[in-house]
Amino acid sequence: MTYQVLARTWRPQTFADVIGQEAVVQTLHNALSAETLGHAYVFSGIRGVGKTTAARLLAKAVNCEKGPAPEPCGQCVSCQEIAEGSSLDVVEIDAATHTGVDNVRELQEMLRYHPTRDRYRVIIVDEVHMLSKSAFNALLKILEEPPSYILWIFATTETHKIPATVLSRCQQLEFRPVPLEKIVERLLAIASEEQFELSRDAASMVARAAQGSVRDALSILDQMRGFSADSIDSDAVAEVLGVPRFEVVVDLISALAGGDGMTGLGMLRSELRAGHDVWVLYQEVGRVLRVMLHLAMNADVAEDLPDEQRQQALEVAENLGAAAVTRMAGLWLEHEAMVGSADNRELALDVACMRLARWPAVQRVEALLAGEAPPAVGGQGQGSGSQAPAAPTDGGAHASASPGGRLSSALWAGGQRRLVGAVEGSTVRLSDDELVLEFSTQAKPLAVFARQCFDELEASCREVFGSSIRLTIEVEGGVAPGQEDENPLMREALADPGVILVQKVLGGEVISAVPDGEPN
Template sequence: MSYLVLARKWRPQTFSDLTGQEHVSQTLQNAIDSGRIAHAFLFTGARGVGKTSSARILAKALTCEQGMSPEPCNVCSACTEITAGTAVDVLEIDGASNTGVDDIRELRENVKYLPSRLRYKIFIIDEVHMLSTSAFNALLKTLEEPPPHVKFIFATTEPHKVPITILSRCQRFDFRRIPLGKVVGRLRHIVDQEGITISDEALTMVARKGDGSMRDSLSVLDQVLAFCGDQVRDEEVVSLLGVVDRRLLLDATAAVFGRDTRAALGIVARVDEFGYNMRQFCGELIDHLRNMLIIKAVGDASDLVDLSEAELAVLRQQVDSVPLDDLQRHLAVLLRADGELAHASFPRLILEMALVKMATLAPAVPVDELLEQLKKIEEGGAGGVADARAQWRPAPQAQHAPSAPVSSNRPAGRQAEETPPAPVRRREEAKPAAEPRRTGDEWADFVALVRGEKPRLGSMLEQGSPLAVSAARLEIGFPEGSFALASLRDNDSREALKGLACRFFKGEPELVFRTIAPGTDEAPPNLLEKKRVENERRQSDLNQVAISHPAVTEALDVFGGTVADVVSLERKE
């Protein structure tokens, strides 16, 4: 005797056997009880969820020799013939093979005749969406007003391809994907009846591979039994189906939540060692984190996730201490990695980078908590942030005060360049230049004069070290190969600088340029180096003032942070 696969052997024979379609079976049973039986039914839904089985059960309930009842007896000749597919008055037509208008014309001719021995003549058309437009049009009149002894039952996986004129003439029943828990329960009943030893974890893997289809799940179970026999081990199921072991997913999330990068990289190494596809593992991990996010968000998520009670308990325990925001950020990282894996030449590297990034993500601080902490700072007795800003901001000058004098490092000539001259200044250009302002540092004052008169020469002098500064000798040192030294030795530059030196020192100093070795006592610091040292000292003082301010200290204590940079309010504005 040939072997009968489980999907056929355990096909539902009564409405109570239908798994996961209680809304359909209850409606059909009530219609039979009340006698409100339509002449045409349309069963829609995914593959393997019970559409054709429901059509046969409905046909048996309508034609049972014990009388029409919500449940067929399955022992009379009418029920047994329909179960075996040999009933002459129940015609099962494959819509994919009989798509033409001639097939429908033949059906219309057959409709006229009374049933041979059953109560009704029933036409079951599977994959009805495959009929041609002409065939649908030929069926319209018969479908709208069929003889009282005829019932039509259509089944399809793509109802959107059925013309609206057909849909409006049928009672439509949408079959749902079967939840994972119900598939596992049905598989457990079957394996117990078959005398097979298999764990609930293995059945869950089989059901998950079926993706909501009972027929697909039974086909996978047949494959597992052919490989393992009557004693099925979990490791054999994992190896046969090529699914990712749930323990790997749990270990991966545990490493991420524990911020253990070594363990996270070890998970990728194990995935590679087992031969799993990196993108498949990433997809499984995305689904795993999605389940955790739903559990965290709604609490009781048994109707929203395809997980067994044991798996739900494990996930609830693992996700208990993980913030919802962190789960969302982890999912975003994985989704981006999944897109990159589709075209990556180094998929392992992409997955490793994603897991390391997830394990090192900085904890997210809720906005409400930040606002509360800021409120505490503002209400604190140390003056608050506003007082700190007021203390650091320089006091504004009075509107009637005269303009500030030019500082030693900002000569009058420089100020003249930045302030647009009034028209009257043009008439004063012929007057002798004003006496340069003296600060006591002859070299700095001389460079300030040169910058005011000849900015290019002044910027070059700032790079030189003053070796001798007097009315008799002006000696300036530059590093060997300096561009400024070569430029100042030019005749025009030398003559211009000579004239300015005579004017400043009120004499005729000897102008000497020479090279010096940097980093020696022979080379005193130039003006640029002095400015840099002064700026560093000023910034150090500013940092010290900022860090020691009570408001800043309190903010650092509340947020647990560190000062990254201090910017002067004058410079910022």
């Protein structure tokens, strides 16, 4: 027995077997039941979603000996001939290979004859958008005065290429890409009937690669059977499709999220050695980041994933949080053009990978310059030295934090961010009734700034440490009276929130202040 491809063996023979096109099937059922069928239909949608199948089913339904009925019997001579493609009253034309006007003249010739046996002469034109302009004109004339015994069914993947004059004389039915879960169920059912093993993970990968097309999914399954005979698992599918396994991609993202670029590059190397394409790898990482983003926003999102994979992605997503995943996904997306067009695409992918591993550092500087508290995320770039105060997470001061840390947190949370630098630039001492901010001689300008904001600072101290606390500002070695006012320009510069932030983030020191436009 010769092997027949699955798409042919498992072509639906009733409307009930057509998956993922409920709206179309319902519309046709209604029209058949109420006998309100149009004389011309346009079936549009991506390839492999059941347009031609539905056209043949409709032909059967109108010509069935026991019909017209919503479901053809499948047993009568007419039904069987249509299924075999031998019915004289059902004509199938592929417009992709018959684009000249002559064929339309042939059609017109055919239209002069009534159906030989059945109720309707059904003319199915596949890829109708390929017809020439003159062919469409001839078709338009036919459609303007349609013979009652003709049923036209035009199938197309590109509706916009059909002239509006023709479209307006047809009923349009839109075929949707078939949802992943429905394709998975279909594949598993077929595997069970055909008696070969197919794991759910594997079915899911095949369905994803088919992008909503049942025919493509079945054709991949045909390939898989040629490759691994009677037992198909996700490893085999990954190998045939050249797609990295989901688990590997999640591990890669997890490593990069932790700032571990070395591990990330190593994983990329082994995926590339396994023969996976750079572009496919890039896209898979993007796809998984998107899954994680959705899961981070809403853990209940189904995301068409097997439970195990979903759980794995959810853990990483929840650990990172939505803001971090969004940032990583954004960074990854920025490299699309580079990875897609670079001559050395492996290098481009490595660079994208390293950029992603550096994301916490990039995130932190941006957040600080924007005046936001950085998210508490582990990984590279969180080193000491320029640590920003963490925003209080419990709405109040941390009992365990240092007095300076508690005051900084309160100032940060209270929107007085320009004062945080002053507190951080000092040594903070707390006693029963006094909080002392002591500045080194180098930090004297900061002390001057702190004194200018004395009332604000003291109010914050009292909020944090109690209403009886006094604030004292000291400079190492003391400051002579009047010395504070020595350079008003310097005071102004030091009070500038931008300057304070830059000092804090980049660790700079203000050496001199000059008026705008003057050389320093």
